[in-house]
Amino acid sequence: MTVMLGYLFPGQGTVRVGMGAWLRRRPAARDRLDEVDALLSRPISPLCARGPLDRLVATEHAQVAVTACNLAALAVLAEEGFEPCVVAGHSVGELSALHAAGVLDLADTVRLVEARSRLMAEVGVTGxxxxxxxxxxxxxxxxxxxxxxxxxxxxxxxxxxxxxxxxxxxxxxxxxxxxxxxxxxxxxxxxxGNAFHSPLMAAAVPGWARAVRAAPMRPPRVPVVPNVTGEPTTDLDTIKEALVAQLTGRVLWTGTVTAVDQIAPSVEVGDSKVLAGLSRRAGARCLTMADPATLRRLSRERAA
Structure with missing residues (x-):
């Protein structure tokens, strides 16, 4: 049977040295990590594996690192035959969600996350x-x-x-x-590294808006729940506007997971358990791919 699933993608607050190690044991994920490394101006996998932590958590690296792991975990789900019926991502995780929904291809997802991380790092430490x-x-x-x-x-x-x-x-x-x-x-x-989702990030907005406008995007295959609205949408203009507004706007994550949960139970797609924990606090259903039992459970549900 078809398993209805929402996909939730974590953001940069989930980075740690050693992230992605379990994904490297899956061929589909390993191939995707290698693809992402090849698309980047500098590979991120060595920093994920060995740190040091102070470099990994720096904005210009953390956003890229978490996105690489998100995309690798997504490749594992695709290899297993799962597809989302609704997607959302926490902060920078929204770019991973747009890729999962077919809005962005892999290369443009990587280019945008690298641009976002660079622009936000260039603001300097303001808070x-x-x-x-x-x-x-x-x-x-x-x-x-x-x-x-x-x-x-x-x-x-x-x-x-x-x-x-x-x-x-x-x-x-x-x-x-x-x-x-x-x-x-x-x-x-x-x-x-800074006061994200606040007015202090305003200096990064013009460059980010230009990057978003320049990126080729297609209407999503499934609804997307943007951070700044907490409402499902398939309107591409709304998605673009929300992606820009998110840089200084509030992440309405409680509303986002509630909206996703009204459509389907969700799985946290990445190397993190943070979103699964937040979802439970909000009364929403969410598994995490960081739990080895999750894929087995989903496969059993599909076979039932």
């Missing part, structure tokens, strides 16, 4: 991101507005799951928020 645990998004919005200023903005950058909100902005504003968010269960600084 950071902190995960705020245990507070509703509305309260975090109020705290961010109180802590931020015109010159030192602070916004909610990601609604990852209920009680898991990420704020993004100027470092002094992040410090002020930590002092006033006394009701938070925990505040965790994220190992990212």
């Amino acid at each position: 950071g991101m902190h995960a705020v645990m245990g507070l509703p998004v509305q309260e975090v919005e109020e705290l961010a507005a109180e802590a931020g200023t015109g010159d030192e903005p602070l916004v909610v950058g990601l609604e990852n799951a209920p009680g898991h909100v990420v704020v993004s902005g100027a470092l002094p504003a992040l410090g002020r928020l930590a002092a006033i968010a006394t009701g938070a269960r925990k505040i965790v600084p994220l190992q990212v």
Whole structure:
């Protein structure tokens, strides 16, 4: 029988030294990783395998690394005969989702992720991101507005799951928020290179918009749920606009996984378990390919 699946693709917060090792044991994934390496200006596989971590988590490398693993995991699913009925990707993972939906071919996906990572790295370090645990998004919005200023903005950058909100902005504003968010269960600084999904990334938008407009794109074969809308769409203009807006806009991940779950249960396509955990917190169904049992389970369901 046909297994209806949503595909969710992780973003750069999931990178670690050794990522992709299990994928290298699958011929389809190994071939895809080699293809991606050949398309890049500099191969990413050696850095994924051996680090060092400080170079791997740098924006210009992290986005490429996670995309390479996402595309390799997608190749494994395709080899096994699975296809998505809806797709979404977390932050830079949205490019992997567009490839899975047939919007971008492999070469253009790689070119765009390399352009995105370069443009965002060129902004320079303007701020950071902190995960705020245990507070509703509305309260975090109020705290961010109180802590931020015109010159030192602070916004909610990601609604990852209920009680898991990420704020993004100027470092002094992040410090002020930590002092006033006394009701938070925990505040965790994220190992990212900048204040992504905030106004501080505005300098990268013009170049990114040009790159998106120049990339050949086709209407998706299946619905795509963009980060900034959280709503399924097959309209190519909407998808392009959302891809540009995402650079400074909020990632509505809770709404995204809820929308996907209304269509089908999902699988996290990559070398990560992060999205599966966030989905469960949002009450959505999600397996992860990082669990060796997932492919066996999907195959059993298809055979039933």
